[in-house]
Amino acid sequence: MKTNYRRCISCRKVGAKESFWRIVRVYLSREVQLEKGMGRSAYICRSAECLRVARQKNKLGRSLKATVPEHIYQSLSLADVLTILPRARRDPRSGS
Numbered sequence: 001m002k003t004n005y006r007r008c009i010s011c012r013k014v015g016a017k018e019s020f021w022r023i024v025r026v027y028l029s030r031e032v033q034l035e036k037g038m039g040r041s042a043y044i045c046r047s048a049e050c051l052r053v054a055r056q057k058n059k060l061g062r063s064l065k066a067t068v069p070e071h072i073y074q075s076l077s078l079a080d081v082l083t084i085l086p087r088a089r090r091d092p093r094s095g096s
């Protein structure tokens with residue numbers, strides 16, 4: 001399978017598409033949403049630091065040429081927490 005490379009809008013790091021969050025400005029409705037949809041997209045590392053920088057400098061908004069609603073940032077902060085938690089629970093030595 002071919003790997004798709006993307007660049008983080010915050011730190012400019014290049015990596016596999018799967019390692020980033022995708023934020024999409026939907027083609028028809030011009031609404032900004034996460035992960036799904038066709039339209040102009042921006043990619044950002046799954047890290048709280050890149051999220052913070054992107055938010056502070058409005059990098060997302062500028063990249064998408066749209067206003068990024070507050071709930072998008074909130075979902076991403078939450079997603080950051082959610083991706084950390086399952087990893088901590090997946091310790092093979094625990095629970096047996």
Ligand SMILES: [Zn+2]
Nearest residue numbers: 008011045050
């Ligand atoms: Zn980054």
